[in-house]
Amino acid sequence: MAICTVYTTQLNPTCSSISTPSKPQHLGFHQNQVVFYKKTSNYKRSKSAARPSYLITCAAAGGDSQTVVIGLAADSGCGKSTFMRRLTSVFGGAAEPPKGGNPDSNTLISDTTTVICLDDYHSLDRTGRKEKGVTALDPRANDFDLMYDQVKALKDGVAVDKPIYNHVTGLLDPPELIKPPKILVIEGLHPMYDSRVRDLLDFSIYLDISNEVKFAWKIQRDMAERGHSLESIKASIEARKPDFDAYIDPQKQYADAVIEVLPTQLIPDDNEGKVLRVKLIMKEGVEFFSPVYLFDEGSTISWIPCGRKLTCSYPGIKFTYGPDSYYGHEVSVLEMDGQFDRLDELIYVESHLSNISTKFYGEVTQQMLKHSDFPGSNNGTGLFQTIVGLKIRDLYEQITTSKTQTPAQATKA
Ligand SMILES: Nc1ncnc2c1ncn2[C@@H]1O[C@H](COP(=O)(O)OP(=O)(O)OP(=O)(O)O)[C@@H](O)[C@H]1O
Numbered sequence: 065m066a067i068c069t070v071y072t073t074q075l076n077p078t079c080s081s082i083s084t085p086s087k088p089q090h091l092g093f094h095q096n097q098v099v100f101y102k103k104t105s106n107y108k109r110s111k112s113a114a115r116p117s118y119l120i121t122c123a124a125a126g127g128d129s130q131t132v133v134i135g136l137a138a139d140s141g142c143g144k145s146t147f148m149r150r151l152t153s154v155f156g157g158a159a160e161p162p163k164g165g166n167p168d169s170n171t172l173i174s175d176t177t178t179v180i181c182l183d184d185y186h187s188l189d190r191t192g193r194k195e196k197g198v199t200a201l202d203p204r205a206n207d208f209d210l211m212y213d214q215v216k217a218l219k220d221g222v223a224v225d226k227p228i229y230n231h232v233t234g235l236l237d238p239p240e241l242i243k244p245p246k247i248l249v250i251e252g253l254h255p256m257y258d259s260r261v262r263d264l265l266d267f268s269i270y271l272d273i274s275n276e277v278k279f280a281w282k283i284q285r286d287m288a289e290r291g292h293s294l295e296s297i298k299a300s301i302e303a304r305k306p307d308f309d310a311y312i313d314p315q316k317q318y319a320d321a322v323i324e325v326l327p328t329q330l331i332p333d334d335n336e337g338k339v340l341r342v343k344l345i346m347k348e349g350v351e352f353f354s355p356v357y358l359f360d361e362g363s364t365i366s367w368i369p370c371g372r373k374l375t376c377s378y379p380g381i382k383f384t385y386g387p388d389s390y391y392g393h394e395v396s397v398l399e400m401d402g403q404f405d406r407l408d409e410l411i412y413v414e415s416h417l418s419n420i421s422t423k424f425y426g427e428v429t430q431q432m433l434k435h436s437d438f439p440g441s442n443n444g445t446g447l448f449q450t451i452v453g454l455k456i457r458d459l460y461e462q463i464t465t466s467k468t469q470t471p472a473q474a475t476k477a
């Protein structure tokens with residue numbers, strides 16, 4: 065059980081650090097937490113103060129520590145599931161749907177992470193959307209009050225009964241119990257749309273897939289794997305576009321990291337969409353997150369790694385790195401255009417990247433080799449998703465360490 069201690073002059077605490085309670089003098093409840101109040105020695109020394117200080121110890125009703133919340137936004141079919149598989153792999157252990165639950169659950173649980181899909185907060189089912197003439201991307205088809213309440217509760221260590229949107233039937237199924245995990249990932253169309261939900265995020269990512277590439281991926285999946293016709297895929301993309309532009313795309317301005325996927329510039333007038341130019345746009349000044357850099361932090365670099373140490377067939381590989389501005393924010397941008405021929409040689413590229421938050425030399429390469437069958441493993445999508453996964457692990461470790469420190473230790477750090 066998590067024991068948090070705060071020093072405050074008000075009986076309205078927010079837990080901030082961890083310690084063991086001793087002889088609590090009052091006991092109460094606050095925001096679903098058991099709360100122990102104990103007057104501090106500070107109180108004894110300053111009896112004359114208008115308001116006494118309290119040492120307040122809160123035992124979270126749910127998990128062992130406060131949940132770190134990550135938001136992942138993207139349109140449907142833009143690689144969220146693939147990214148989630150890479151992320152959960154970084155923490156080890158397989159991610160599976162809740163045991164014994166609804167077989168159509170959208171949730172994935174591993175030892176460290178719980179990934180919930182925000183489609184579960186659709187307030188209108190498929191028929192309801194059709195009747196009202198709204199798409200699932202329209203905020204009117206989603207319950208942001210419930211989304212906020214439940215993400216907040218989980219962040220505070222309290223389990224929730226989350227609804228399930230059933231993609232097979234298009235109906236809203238009975239809810240499933242979600243317990244507070246160490247890391248909660250909320251993935252879907254709108255993790256950064258509602259400012260209340262946005263404020264709960266410890267880190268946010270937006271997968272920005274250009275229209276050309278999105279189209280190529282949709283064709284690949286929906287035609288090859290789901291038997292849809294080319295016309296129906298085009299029609300579905302067109303029908304979603306106005307709401308995508310209005311409600312989904314603007315969220316990228318709030319993201320701490322954006323993975324932008326564009327057609328290559330290495331092949332003039334390429335229209336095959338197989339070779340990709342991928343940018344990792346990283347906001348500066350985000351707490352517990354230091355952007356990755358190539359060779360020299362803050363410089364502008366262009367690097368063609370092909371040669372003796374990296375095998376490249378046509379059209380080759382080009383990296384660029386440098387500072388930029390994105391929606392008025394200072395950012396660092398790392399870009400990779402082209403694709404790898406041999407993943408085992410990726411170590412050469414990895415050894416020239418800094419701040420990648422690996423725990424040992426070659427960890428990025430190891431992760432990429434482990435999942436070489438995932439889409440995007442031979443290009444910047446897989447590379448940057450893997451690196452962002454490692455950065456999230458690092459962020460999580462920093463947040464939990466900072467919470468276990470006393471206020472004095474935290475100030476020193
Ligand atoms: N990096 C990539 N490179 C090439 N193709 C990709 C990549 N990522 C995803 N795809 C293609 O897009 C499809 C959808 O990927 P994924 O299931 O990860 O997306 P999603 O956002 O979770 O989709 P949905 O929300 O519809 O379930 C994959 O089957 C694959 O065809």
Ligand SMILES: O=C(CO)[C@H](O)[C@H](O)COP(=O)(O)O
Pocket residue numbers: 139140183190200201230231232234253
């Ligand atoms: O944009 C989407 C997010 O995945 C889906 O289209 C939305 O959730 C509706 O699902 P379905 O098409 O299964 O009714």
